Amino acid sequence: MASVVFRWIGRISSCHSALSGIVSSQNCGGLSSRITAVMTIKTSAALSAEPKKKKKVDPRRELMVRDRMKKKLKKLEKVPAEFIPIEDFITPTKCLDETRVRSAPRLEFDESEGRALLLKEWGRYKHEQHLAEMQAIQLALEAQKEALDELKAESEELYLAALKPDPLLFPFSNEGPSYTPPKTKYEAPDGKYNDITKVYTQ
Known part of the structure; x- marks a missing residue:
């Protein structure tokens, strides 16, 4: 492909030089308009890539994707939230052992x-x-x-x-006991009970 392009470029350049000689010798106005069209020919590098095909977008597919997402969101809303355990609040088992004794650090003499x-x-x-x-x-x-x-x-x-005590210095008041003093000759009852003491006769 490259060799063909180079051949065309060589031919165009030879034609251009020949036509320029003719124009300079004859000085014709009609040929100059034709020659300018040949002089404006430009070449570009060959492109070997093909244009990309546009994908057809199905509108029903987008609706199906949205419906799936809505169903997933509903399922997630039904599931209760799981709290992430905080390791700082979990006491390790080795710290729960009450038998451990921390030895006092040995101090220097000074x-x-x-x-x-x-x-x-x-x-x-x-x-x-x-x-x-x-x-x-x-x-x-x-x-x-x-x-x-x-x-x-x-x-x-x-x-x-x-x-006398100052009531403003120590605001304390006492009315005395709210119950009557005990009776001296009062005998408290023992309460209700069944006497099952056995009596033996001779």
């Missing part, structure tokens, strides 16, 4: 000594804090007793009023 000193220092601090609180309470009680003694020497009525 670390253990530092922790012991820190524990002693913390105990010393809490002891001093407790002594300071007890001393403050003792001083407050002594100051209260001294003030009451001075108030008693000044006025007995004010002293008795100061000893």
Whole structure:
């Protein structure tokens, strides 16, 4: 096929050169219009592919596909949703064993000594804090007793009023027991029962 194309190209070029010589010698207007048509001939590469055939689309097929999809969706809607198990919430069986014992990490000598000193220092601090609180309470009680003694020497009525509880400070009220006191000579019944004690006579 390629050899045939090359032959045609050679012939066209030879014709073109011959015609151009004729035109230049005769200078005829009628031949120039014919020669221009020959000069505009162009060649292109041969295409060996065939045009693709268009597939016929059946409209009924699309309807059948839609019906199938609708049926599948209905079946999926009827099936209950399955929850995906979360592995983080499932306790492994080896962790459910209560007999396992976690061994304490072995500390170095410097670390253990530092922790012991820190524990002693913390105990010393809490002891001093407790002594300071007890001393403050003792001083407050002594100051209260001294003030009451001075108030008693000044006025007995004010002293008795100061000893009464303050209802605004402690809003507490009690009406007493809601039941009557027990009777001293009351004998509680034993309840209903059948006496099956056997009596033996001589």
